[in-house]
Amino acid sequence: MSAESAELEGPDLTQGVALSSLAEGEMMLGHAHGEQLILTRSGQEVFAVGAVCSHYGGPLASGLVVDDTVRCPWHHACFSLRTGEALRAPGLDPVPCWHVEQSGDKAFVREKLQPAARRPSVAGPTVPGSVVIVGGGAAGNAAAEMLRREGYDGRLTMLSADQSAPYDRPNLSKNYLAGSAPEEWIPLRTAGFYQEHAIDLRLGVPVAAIDTAIRQVRLVNGERHSYDALILATGAEPVRLAIPGAELPHVHYLRTLADSRALVAAASVSKRAVVIGASFIGLEVAASLRARDIDVHVIGRERCPMVKILGNEVGGYLQKLHEAHGVTFHLGTTATSIDAQSVVLENGETIAADLVVIGVGVRPATALAEQAGLAVDRGVAVDQYLQTSVPGVYAVGDIARWPDPLTGERIRVEHWVVAERQGQTAAGNVLGRRRRFDAVPFFWTEQYDFALAYVGHAEGFDETEIDGALSGHDCTISFRRRGRKLATAVVHRDLVGLRAEVEFEKVIAQHRGKPRNGEAS
Numbered sequence: 001m002s003a004e005s006a007e008l009e010g011p012d013l014t015q016g017v018a019l020s021s022l023a024e025g026e027m028m029l030g031h032a033h034g035e036q037l038i039l040t041r042s043g044q045e046v047f048a049v050g051a052v053c054s055h056y057g058g059p060l061a062s063g064l065v066v067d068d069t070v071r072c073p074w075h076h077a078c079f080s081l082r083t084g085e086a087l088r089a090p091g092l093d094p095v096p097c098w099h100v101e102q103s104g105d106k107a108f109v110r111e112k113l114q115p116a117a118r119r120p121s122v123a124g125p126t127v128p129g130s131v132v133i134v135g136g137g138a139a140g141n142a143a144a145e146m147l148r149r150e151g152y153d154g155r156l157t158m159l160s161a162d163q164s165a166p167y168d169r170p171n172l173s174k175n176y177l178a179g180s181a182p183e184e185w186i187p188l189r190t191a192g193f194y195q196e197h198a199i200d201l202r203l204g205v206p207v208a209a210i211d212t213a214i215r216q217v218r219l220v221n222g223e224r225h226s227y228d229a230l231i232l233a234t235g236a237e238p239v240r241l242a243i244p245g246a247e248l249p250h251v252h253y254l255r256t257l258a259d260s261r262a263l264v265a266a267a268s269v270s271k272r273a274v275v276i277g278a279s280f281i282g283l284e285v286a287a288s289l290r291a292r293d294i295d296v297h298v299i300g301r302e303r304c305p306m307v308k309i310l311g312n313e314v315g316g317y318l319q320k321l322h323e324a325h326g327v328t329f330h331l332g333t334t335a336t337s338i339d340a341q342s343v344v345l346e347n348g349e350t351i352a353a354d355l356v357v358i359g360v361g362v363r364p365a366t367a368l369a370e371q372a373g374l375a376v377d378r379g380v381a382v383d384q385y386l387q388t389s390v391p392g393v394y395a396v397g398d399i400a401r402w403p404d405p406l407t408g409e410r411i412r413v414e415h416w417v418v419a420e421r422q423g424q425t426a427a428g429n430v431l432g433r434r435r436r437f438d439a440v441p442f443f444w445t446e447q448y449d450f451a452l453a454y455v456g457h458a459e460g461f462d463e464t465e466i467d468g469a470l471s472g473h474d475c476t477i478s479f480r481r482r483g484r485k486l487a488t489a490v491v492h493r494d495l496v497g498l499r500a501e502v503e504f505e506k507v508i509a510q511h512r513g514k515p516r517n518g519e520a521s
Ligand SMILES: Cc1cc2nc3c(=O)[nH]c(=O)nc-3n(C[C@H](O)[C@H](O)[C@H](O)COP(=O)(O)OP(=O)(O)OC[C@H]3O[C@@H](n4cnc5c(N)ncnc54)[C@H](O)[C@@H]3O)c2cc1C
Pocket: 134, 135, 136, 137, 138, 139, 140, 159, 160, 161, 162, 169, 170, 171, 172, 173, 205, 206, 207, 208, 233, 234, 235, 236, 254, 255, 256, 281, 365, 368, 396, 397, 398, 399, 413, 414, 415, 416, 417, 419, 420, 442, 443, 444, 445, 446
């Protein structure tokens, strides 16, 4: 046995495994041909796929098998057991897949299969000759990749105001800012990827206007691009604080890679930071700056951090967690001015700071949609197929407000996985697949050793129930409104989170076809 294979866990699956030892839906971690893989059974079929998620390397053996797919415990990527294809973001690449032979009462892992290929070329009168995607973030990138995976051969252009090719935005406030993720981890794709897939990625080219009558977009630099189908994925922009001193050079916002680079550079020479905003970005930034041993004060309008999204108990716990890591909170107040050495609060209190980070929320970047005359209602209004009020124009990600199949309400969220999945769904619909967007919303946050995953969407919840111990970082939190469960959050209970997702999917499936709150089915 080689030194490499000695580190592999579980049995050598090329030697055969008794079928009786493999219960339906359960996974066996083993290895074959020097690689770690999982063996699982669905009905009469036995599957073998790679054990490591292609997103951040999550352990698929600790995930959940649902029909002929496996879901990752960390951020709920979903892979086909038949082909290894990454069916749902945030996994974008397939996992390897092996041929399994059943002989007698045993299953043997044989040769590796070819990676999931792109689907055959699509053509026909409903397939657009050219697609333009406005936005090179989570949703835009996922849409472009999926168009090619779905067999689209036409002209495909992605126009991004950002100077950087699509990157892992959630990491910007977490490991990258903390200094534990090198910059090589940040791009979603290699430089050659877009060329290889004939995706004409244009960077640093803000789109100024869209003319839906002649199907053309105009860039700020005057260039024009015609399209047959358009996907709008312009994301969101940080809300700017209009207080004296907010434009000073040591005051930072965090949305782009350039923002994060500037913040990292500033953090390396700063000693005292004030973070204005006590929600996700503010708290993640606080935790990352503490990892750099910077003194951190957090200012928040709310009396309890993240109370609107996670409730009093979780918010209160997070506050204590940050305090235990040395963060000082100033809640129920806001900053009224900033100067080179300090931040002044409403009550006149002055906090010394040589670095200020403002994270007071974002606004969907809907200016283009408004200019183009698309229906806008606190976000770009889309139907269940993510199509806007203008046929052939789709809107996805942070800008989109869509009918939530769970409640029938129109919702807009700012989650990475939702943005990517919407991009993927819209890509299919551009090609005429008529797929409803009915994925259950999912987000995660990480602060110190506290990791929370949230499934569903519970705006305006009136009840929370906690099963387990927040302090032990081992619990499930249910969010209800008028007695109805709308979301589940888990802290280090990945499998419970995955099962909650499946439960919500079942509810959606039951609703399917029934008109809800005036929505057409
Ligand atoms: C620091 C940070 C940490 C986060 N952490 C998490 C997390 O842990 N979990 C989670 O679920 N979510 C997280 N989010 C939210 C998540 O990143 C967003 O929900 C997601 O990026 C939205 O994707 P999007 O494609 O809609 O927008 P974006 O990713 O913002 O992309 C928008 C793109 O549109 C471009 N654009 C805008 N206007 C124009 C124009 N006029 N012309 C051309 N291009 C334009 C922009 O340059 C950009 O390329 C985080 C966000 C930030 C900023």
